[in-house]
Amino acid sequence: MRILVSNDDGIYSEGLWTLAEALSEVGEVIVCAPDREQSAVGTAVTLHYPLRMKQVEPKVNGIRTYSVEGTPADSVILGLKLISGDGVDLIVSGINEGVNLGNDVYISGTLGAAIQGHFYGIRSIAISTALYQGKVRFEAAAKIVRLLAIGCREGNLPNKTLLNVNTPYLPINRIEGVELTRPGRRTYHDSIEKGYDGKRDYYWIVRGEPIWEQREGTDIWAIQNKRISITPLPVSLSGERTDKLKEICASVFSELHTEAASNPS
Ligand code: MN
16 A cells, blocks of 8 residues: 655654654555645645755655645645656645644645545545644554554545544543544634834734634544544545444544553553
């Protein structure tokens, strides 16, 4: 199985390499990611100027790695068209430092890469993990995405699947479930800081604290209740597909716990 890995935190981020390493146990990994942070660019595709891409040294041995002067979606397009041909079975974007919940789906660059993969008809997963006081822990996200990739390799991930996965800031043995969720409502109190650059006024959009919807069954509810959230994004939510994904939630949670019991942290 061949897996294309990208992100929006940039090619040198720890989350990207934690992800690439975890997935290299499942299949051949190719990394193609923006050369710098591209948070909140969503699904943007660069059409008005040329892009550069170069092969760079991987941070994990043996992984072909390409750095793109563009957006996450640009990276996926170049990765698929120039590097891996038609042979990609799964696209995974992340591990993002910070959750992407509710309305974040529409602006997240992490989601942008996964959505672009989905546009090309490839199963795609966005994976993000919660920050707590600026700190991040990747182990649950790395493990759940590895289990989902194994599920994909074994044919258990339905065709055209597009998943938004988020993990709480917890060690694996304190995670209480894996939930199939729907996007909740999460918006921000934005404010504008005005400044002057010596020639002109400028305006800086400052994101305040998010406003959370607490309703049961949403991605936000899952994270706040110490669970991993798997949100199938609405591409064509047939009953069959949802049933299959529900089975996956139960099976990955039992495996998560089995491994955690033998490996407490
Ligand atoms: Mn990011």
